[in-house]
Amino acid sequence: MKEIKLNRLTGFYKTIAIKEPEVGMTPRVAVWKKNKATLWHYPPEEKKYNVPLFLVYSLINQPFILDLGPSYSLIEALTANGYDVYLLDFGIPGYEDKDLTMDDYILRYIKKGVQRALLHSNAEEISLMGFCMGGTFAAIYTAISEEPIKNLILSVAPIDFSVVSVFTEGAKLLQDGELNIDPILDAWGLIPASSIKGGMRLVTAPIYYSPYLSLLSHADNEERNIKWSRYNYWAKSHIPFSGATLKQMMNDLGKENKLIKSSLMIGDNRVKLENIKANLLAVSASHDRLVPQEQIMPILDLVSSNDKTFHVLQGGHASLAKDGKAPEYLTSWLSNRSNPIK
Numbered sequence: 001m002k003e004i005k006l007n008r009l010t011g012f013y014k015t016i017a018i019k020e021p022e023v024g025m026t027p028r029v030a031v032w033k034k035n036k037a038t039l040w041h042y043p044p045e046e047k048k049y050n051v052p053l054f055l056v057y058s059l060i061n062q063p064f065i066l067d068l069g070p071s072y073s074l075i076e077a078l079t080a081n082g083y084d085v086y087l088l089d090f091g092i093p094g095y096e097d098k099d100l101t102m103d104d105y106i107l108r109y110i111k112k113g114v115q116r117a118l119l120h121s122n123a124e125e126i127s128l129m130g131f132c133m134g135g136t137f138a139a140i141y142t143a144i145s146e147e148p149i150k151n152l153i154l155s156v157a158p159i160d161f162s163v164v165s166v167f168t169e170g171a172k173l174l175q176d177g178e179l180n181i182d183p184i185l186d187a188w189g190l191i192p193a194s195s196i197k198g199g200m201r202l203v204t205a206p207i208y209y210s211p212y213l214s215l216l217s218h219a220d221n222e223e224r225n226i227k228w229s230r231y232n233y234w235a236k237s238h239i240p241f242s243g244a245t246l247k248q249m250m251n252d253l254g255k256e257n258k259l260i261k262s263s264l265m266i267g268d269n270r271v272k273l274e275n276i277k278a279n280l281l282a283v284s285a286s287h288d289r290l291v292p293q294e295q296i297m298p299i300l301d302l303v304s305s306n307d308k309t310f311h312v313l314q315g316g317h318a319s320l321a322k323d324g325k326a327p328e329y330l331t332s333w334l335s336n337r338s339n340p341i342k
Helices: 002-016 063-067 074-080 102-121 133-144 168-175 182-188 193-204 210-217 222-235 243-255 328-335
Strands: 029-034 037-042 053-056 085-089 126-131 149-155 264-266 269-271 279-285 308-313
Touching (some): 029 102, 053 102, 074 085, 085 102, 102 126, 102 264, 126 133, 133 149, 149 328
Parallel strands (some): 053 126, 279 308
Antiparallel strands (some): 029 037
């Protein structure tokens, strides 16, 4: 028993001493860059589908959770299944990016990235998969897209902002017009990563010790320690956030709920979810404290898709990416809709 405890303590301290574990090891090549953003292509060893998959991650964390490492990578699993995978990495914004808006991210980055992926893959259609706010942006883009979006997969992506699960009092004040933080965001310009991290901690884990208790329980297992180290590294990988984008999101989405009301404007385009005709898979997580099912489900009634599915994933907000496998419900849904190569 003493030996087991000693091995766990040794493993615990060795693991927490790793500040930057190696992540993102699936072979890839950059096929397009704009400002801080990079479009990465992950070619499959054997291409089995004609429709490539384009991934859009959130703006508050780095997207390497989708590629944590060998055997713990969703991207690795997708390429192993024969998919041509593209990932739009928005990069880490600097103060010079404080005026980037939702319009910029959707029209100058997602739209242009999809166009480049279609050109690079020589594909006639593409699948779009968005995570969290990346999913919200993906839905907005699909609603105004001129590009051929065959499949739209939204993973824990908020759509109906009248439903609030966190900071409920502040959200009510915002919606009632009694709270205006626009001057603060204008003065701040770029929201620092530390503030983003602090806000997320208030929601998910104000006292951040449970991951370390989890580590201690298996600290004599080197393989599990490596996975823990990589995931914990991602959990701390918050990045700065454009003040202009946050202001637009808080007002147009959080306060006015314009996406649901078909009154959101992106550039010269009015965003109408009814314009979405792509096959739709909407995914929620059973223990998600950030984005409850009620924020996601309304999209099923608003799109014009004939083929639409809602799936509840057992786990928390980052479960789909963290598991590092392509879950059966996803692969079976996507494979039947990605034009298999015969």
